[in-house]
Amino acid sequence: VQLERDNKKIIIDPKRLSPSRREDRMTMIATKEIKIHEGDKIRWTANDKQRGLHNSALGRVLAIDAKGITVETADKSVVRLTSGDPMLRRLDLAYxxxxxxxxxxxxxxxxxxxxxxxxxxxxxxxxxxxxxxxxxxxxxxxxxxxxxxxxxxxxxxxKLSALEVTGQIALDRSPTPLRATKVDLGPIPKDAFPDTRLGGRLAPVHGGLSERPKDALLLPPIPLPEKAKGLEL
Structure with a gap:
């Protein structure tokens, strides 16, 4: 890869770049010109962990002047980006x-x-x-x-692994049926329910429902529809 900047050429061999490096990694980006105004919603396109600015996090432009801009971050903190700050090139509109x-x-x-x-x-x-x-x-x-x-x-x-995509591993997507299991909680004591005619209160239960036999098996919980599918992408 040959890079050119300020009439200087730099040649980089991608094979010599460490794939495990996380800080200051080399990435390909597309540049464009945007116009921002006070009150605009923006998002960061790169990380600046020292200042708490994270990729894809949102912010709002509070003020703009000749020296830079002032941004309110998602956690309500205020960051000043002066002219020449690299994060000025790492933001975009977020409407x-x-x-x-x-x-x-x-x-x-x-x-x-x-x-x-x-x-x-x-x-x-x-x-x-x-x-x-x-x-x-x-x-x-x-x-x-x-x-x-x-x-x-x-x-x-x-998400599928490479083995699943190539068919080397078969993924069973059929739902697992719920099987009912007999549950025996023992007899219900007579004092488990209040006598509403006398205005009584619920009496403490000793034995019965308060003590589950060790060999009793409970029904597995039924998955809620909104919890059946995770949000991880």
């Missing part, structure tokens, strides 16, 4: 976010744009992330509601 960036974000209302022809992006995991971002209301914008519904039904969006 729309993709599903991966939206993880961990909560808002009052949300609008989800999802096309029915998006074979891999229109999946259950991404849809679940989108509809759980809002407190009050969610609107879904799509080109074909019926086709999108069918696409979501057949595309869970689960």
């Amino acid at each position: 729309t976010l993709n599903m991966h960036m939206a993880q961990g974000v909560t808002t009052d209302k949300a609008m989800i744009v999802m096309g029915s022809e998006e074979r891999f992006l229109a999946n259950q995991r991404l849809f679940n992330v989108g509809v759980t971002r809002a407190r009050d209301g969610v609107s879904v914008i799509t080109d074909d509601q019926a086709k999108l519904t069918r696409q979501l039904d057949r595309t869970p969006g689960d």
Whole structure:
């Protein structure tokens, strides 16, 4: 790879770059020019952990002057970015976010744009992330509601390993049926319920329901629909 800057050329051999290096890693980026104004929502496109600025985290522009900008971060702290600060080149407008960036974000209302022809992006995991971002209301914008519904039904969006993709490992996706198990908690004592005619209160239970036999087996908990699919992407 040959880099050129200020009439200087630098040649880098990618094979000599450490794949395990996490700090100051070399990445490919696309540059563009944006205009920001006071009050704009922004997001960081890189990390600056020393100042608590994290990739994809949101912020709001508080002030702009000739020397730089002032930003309120997601945790309500205030950061000053003066002219020449590298983080000025590592931000973007944040009025729309993709599903991966939206993880961990909560808002009052949300609008989800999802096309029915998006074979891999229109999946259950991404849809679940989108509809759980809002407190009050969610609107879904799509080109074909019926086709999108069918696409979501057949595309869970689960991550697959290389062995699963190549067919060397078969993944059983059939749901495991719940089997009822007989439970015997013993007799219910007569004093377990109050005598409402006399205005009595619930008496303490000794034995019976308060003590479960060691050999008693309980029914497995039924998975809730909203908990059946994780939000990890």
